[in-house]
Amino acid sequence: MEYLPDSWNKLVDVFLSTSVFVFLDYDGTLTPIVDKPENAVLSAESMRVLRRLRDKYCVGIVSGRSLEDVRSLVGVSGIYYAGNHGLEVSGPKINSKALGFERFRPVIREICSNLKSSLGDVDGVLVEDKGLTASIHYRLVSERDRGRVEGDFWNLVGGYVDSGDVKVTSGKMVFEIRPSVDWDKGRAVKWVVDSAGGGDSLIVYFGDDRTDEDVFRRLGEGDVGVLVSEDEGIESGAGYFLRDVDEVIEFLSVLSRLE
Numbered sequence: 001m002e003y004l005p006d007s008w009n010k011l012v013d014v015f016l017s018t019s020v021f022v023f024l025d026y027d028g029t030l031t032p033i034v035d036k037p038e039n040a041v042l043s044a045e046s047m048r049v050l051r052r053l054r055d056k057y058c059v060g061i062v063s064g065r066s067l068e069d070v071r072s073l074v075g076v077s078g079i080y081y082a083g084n085h086g087l088e089v090s091g092p093k094i095n096s097k098a099l100g101f102e103r104f105r106p107v108i109r110e111i112c113s114n115l116k117s118s119l120g121d122v123d124g125v126l127v128e129d130k131g132l133t134a135s136i137h138y139r140l141v142s143e144r145d146r147g148r149v150e151g152d153f154w155n156l157v158g159g160y161v162d163s164g165d166v167k168v169t170s171g172k173m174v175f176e177i178r179p180s181v182d183w184d185k186g187r188a189v190k191w192v193v194d195s196a197g198g199g200d201s202l203i204v205y206f207g208d209d210r211t212d213e214d215v216f217r218r219l220g221e222g223d224v225g226v227l228v229s230e231d232e233g234i235e236s237g238a239g240y241f242l243r244d245v246d247e248v249i250e251f252l253s254v255l256s257r258l259e
């Protein structure tokens with residue numbers, strides 16, 4: 001990976017000579033990671049930079065949050081928003097109903113409601129219903145009760161997995177439930193560019209974690225993938241890196257003034 005500012009001279013001519021889509025992850029990329037997700041608020045300066053960027057390029061935000069959540073946090077009009085890792089998208093010339101994922105909403109709702117009634121009496125369980133996906137956090141559950149949480153979870157959700165409706169991934173004390181479809185942030189980014197008639201446009205993508213690798217590995221030759229990480233030795237499909245959110249905003253600011 002190259003440090004992005006070191007490659008600036010090489011990239012600047014490319015940015016000026018073609019149509020460009022700039023996509024950004026939200027948490028950890030545009031705002032620092034915080035303990036409570038609702039506290040990840042965009043600074044006024046970052047908002048100004050995004051507006052200037054929008055006036056020059058096609059801009060999109062791609063997040064694991066729900067579409068509604070990320071759109072209201074960013075609050076900039078005239079750009080693309082992809083929520084739930086790209087399962088729902090909004091923006092100019094885009095109709096994400098065409099993707100056909102809305103049909104999963106009722107089953108996710110049903111699962112969340114069953115989990116809430118079954119695990120509601122366990123202290124520390126958080127069932128987060130994000131519409132097209134759900135996260136069940138149990139980091140705050142006492143060690144004594146964790147086995148029960150995991151058992152009840154699989155009792156309730158196993159059938160939906162077996163019938164092919166949803167798939168489950170487990171993280172650090174969290175279960176993620178999502179529709180059983182072959183879709184990720186990378187596919188969503190490509191779909192947005194194609195749907196917006198962007199064809200051969202250059203794609204620039206900034207992201208900081210595992211789900212952003214789905215984008216990096218789908219980028220074409222000449223596209224620019226930027227990992228936000230303090231650790232430049234980390235394994236990644238990105239060609240470039242920046243160290244933190246401040247460096248991202250600074251770079252976007254330069255990009256937005258390019259002429």
Ligand SMILES: [Mg+2]
Nearest residue numbers: 025027028208
């Ligand atoms: Mg992130």
